[in-house]
Amino acid sequence: MKGFAMLAPNEVGFLKKDAPVLAPGDALVRPLAVSPCTSDIHTVYEGAIGERHDMILGHEAVGVVVEVGAAVRDFRPGDRVIVPAITPDWGAERSQAGFPMHSGGMLAGWKFSNFKDGVFAEQFHVNDADANLARLPEWLKPEHAVMLCDMATTGLHGAEMAEIGFGDSVVVIGIGAVGLMALQGAARRGAGHIYAVGTRPKSVEVAKHFGANTIISYKDGSIAEQILKLTDNRGVDRVIIAGGTVDTIAEAVEMVKPGGIISNVNYFSGSDTITIPRPEWGAGMAHKQIRGGLTPGGRRRMEHLLDMIAAGRLEVAPLVTHVFHGMDHLPEALELMRNKPADLIKPVVIIAEE
Ligand code: NAD
Ligand code: ZN
Secondary structure (H helix, E strand, O other): OEEEEEEEOOEEEEEEOOOOOOOOOOEEEEEEEEOOOHHHHHHHHOOOOOOOOOEEOOOOEEEEEEEEOOOOOOOOOOOEEEEOOOOOOOOOHHHHOOOHHHOOOOOOOOOEOOOEOOOOEOOEEEOOHHHHOEEOOOOOOHHHHOOHHHHHHHHHHHHHHOOOOOOOOEEEEOOOHHHHHHHHHHHHOOOOOEEEEOOOHHHHHHHHHHOOOEEEOHHHOOHHHHHHHHOOOOOEEEEEEOOOOOOHHHHHHHHEEEEEEEEEOOOOOOOOOOOOOOOOOHHHOOOOEEEEOOOOOOHHHHHHHHHHHHOOOOOOHHHEEEEEEOHHHHHHHHHHHHHOOOOOOEEEEEOOOO
């Protein structure tokens, strides 16, 4: 089968591999729609997960089941499915502890394009199919459904970890697809004033549509200084980080109030250490919590997101700004994610129209 892969650090291209082999609980899926992720860029061009060779990229896909192992109960060949980016081993100790994304080791619930071949292929392997696949409903287009696999679940996780309460002031740093979903999540949880930090015109437009009250740009100087100025030095109750650098944590510590929560879903690359400013952290006693997490995945999470869309409480369509048709456009779509033109939020590649 054909796949679009990281051939080596800084090098991508198409290659051929044997179709994956199934264990009794697994499924083989062929994609209908896929989307490249900023994480694919961190992986290929920033060495964020270390060296990988000939690893098929991609972890956001909806598709059609081709084959199932003998132990799979709920899915059959021909079923249309949503495949979450995070596909935990549900029997693992960390899953039982409530952290399925770390089943089998830290971040190891993220298997596609990390510990095994990803979804940018003619076919791909899904472990624990009954617990990791969700049915793709007729009423949702594949190019929109593919926003649930990673973008919606991750952004909402940012809002969940931040424990936003009614009236809390919130800063969302980074308004790519993940930050925009975090922003929508913050609004849904009853946030008060929402400050969005971003520059791309399309992202700014969608941020306002999802409920941002004030837009600021990190290109206009320190984010913390801007927020402190706007809040008469009081700061904000919650900060969600969905973009930025290792220095963004320090800025978040500066702008969050004592007792506040910083929730990070950004994938930091570029340095082995992250610095926390001592005075702004109350010399360690400010009750300023710093949290960070890989998104939950699995079937139930996808079904809950579907229920939110069906109930009119989650909107994903505005994220999709570019749609390509055919697997051959994967390199172009990935390049878009790397260069982030002004009109981009997320590109989707339709692999099969049916
Ligand atoms: P994106 O690149 O589209 O958005 C990030 C935004 O941050 C961009 O708009 C960029 O302009 C902005 N930004 C860059 N530097 C900044 C700075 N110094 N200060 C403030 N903002 C800055 O990416 P995305 O697809 O929305 O993903 C966001 C992050 O989430 C990425 O790092 C991605 O790898 C990560 N991610 C994490 C998970 C998870 O499970 N935790 C899942 C998916 C993606
Ligand atoms: Zn991703």
